[in-house]
Amino acid sequence: MQRLANSNFPFAAFIYTCFNTVFSMQNSILDYLSKEKSRFEMLLSMPIDPTGVLAAVFSKELHDISGVVDFRVVKRDRRANFLVFVREPDWKTEEQIYNTYADLLDSLPDTIDFQVIELFDRQPEDIISAPAE
Amino acid sequence: MYPKHTANDHIRKSDHDCKLAESLSEGQDFYDWTIICTFYFAIHCIEAYAHKTGREWQLQQDVGDEESIHRKRERFVKQYLSDYFGIYRNLYDKSRQSRYDPTYYENIKKLVGYHKRLLQEAMKLKSLLV
Numbered sequence: 637m638q639r640l641a642n643s644n645f646p647f648a649a650f651i652y653t654c655f656n657t658v659f660s661m662q663n664s665i666l667d668y669l670s671k672e673k674s675r676f677e678m679l680l681s682m683p684i685d686p687t688g689v690l691a692a693v694f695s696k697e698l699h700d701i702s703g704v705v706d707f708r709v710v711k712r713d714r715r716a717n718f719l720v721f722v723r724e725p726d727w728k729t730e731e732q733i734y735n736t737y738a739d740l741l742d743s744l745p746d747t748i749d750f751q752v753i754e755l756f757d758r759q760p761e762d763i764i765s766a767p768a769e
Numbered sequence: 770m771y772p773k774h775t776a777n778d779h780i781r782k783s784d785h786d787c788k789l790a791e792s793l794s795e796g797q798d799f800y801d802w803t804i805i806c807t808f809y810f811a812i813h814c815i816e817a818y819a820h821k822t823g824r825e826w827q828l829q830q831d832v833g834d835e836e837s838i839h840r841k842r843e844r845f846v847k848q849y850l851s852d853y854f855g856i857y858r859n860l861y862d863k864s865r866q867s868r869y870d871p872t873y874y875e876n877i878k879k880l881v882g883y884h885k886r887l888l889q890e891a892m893k894l895k896s897l898l899v
Contacts, residue, residue, distance in 0.1 A: 738855075
C-alpha cells in the first residue's frame, strides 16, 4: 500500500509519512511520561522529612568548623531544636557558625529552632535531658 | 501587643539599657545580666532602625501569624543589617542561656572580659541610631 502511495499518489505518501511520524512521536512521549510518572510516584512515596534534610545540610556545613563539639536535633511535638555545642565561647567559631546559620535561615521553617550552647565542663546529654524552657 | 512606639522611644530605651549594661559590666558578679541587658539594648537599636527606615511593620506580629517575633527579627537583621547578624544572634543565644541555665553565669565568669567584649561589639549598633 505504501509502495502504491509512493508511486501513484505522492500526496497520499506524504500523509502516510506524517501519520507515522506523529504516531511514533506520541508513543515516545507516552513512554517518557509513563517512566517519569513512576519516578515521580516513587519520589512522593518516599518518607522525606524536611527536618532531616535540613539537619543533614547543617551537619555537613558545621562539620568543617573546628570548634564545634557536637550537633544534635531534639524534637518535641511538631517542633525541632537544632543544637550546636561548643566547648566555650570563641569569637572565630561563633562567627563561622552564625554565618552558616545566616546562609540557611531562609530555608528554616518557624517550627525549627536553632541554638548555640556552650558546654564548659558538661556533655551534650546533660543539656538535652534538661527540661524545656 | 504593645501600643505604637516611635523611633525616639526605642532610642531612649536603648540608651537606658546600654547604661545599665555598662554599669553591670563593671561589677564583679553580673556577667549574665550584662549580657541580657546588652541583648535588649540591641533589640531596641534594631527596632529604632526599623522605625527610622519605615520598615517597623516587618517586626510586628499579626494575629494568626505563624512566624515568631524572634524569627522575624532575625530575618530582618539578615536582610537589612547583615553586618550585625553575628553579634545579634550571639547575644540572643547567650541571653537565653543567661536567663534559663542557672549555672551559666558561673561558667561565663571564668572567661575574663568576655561579657565586656560582647558589650563592645554590640555598641557598634549605636551607629544605627545616628
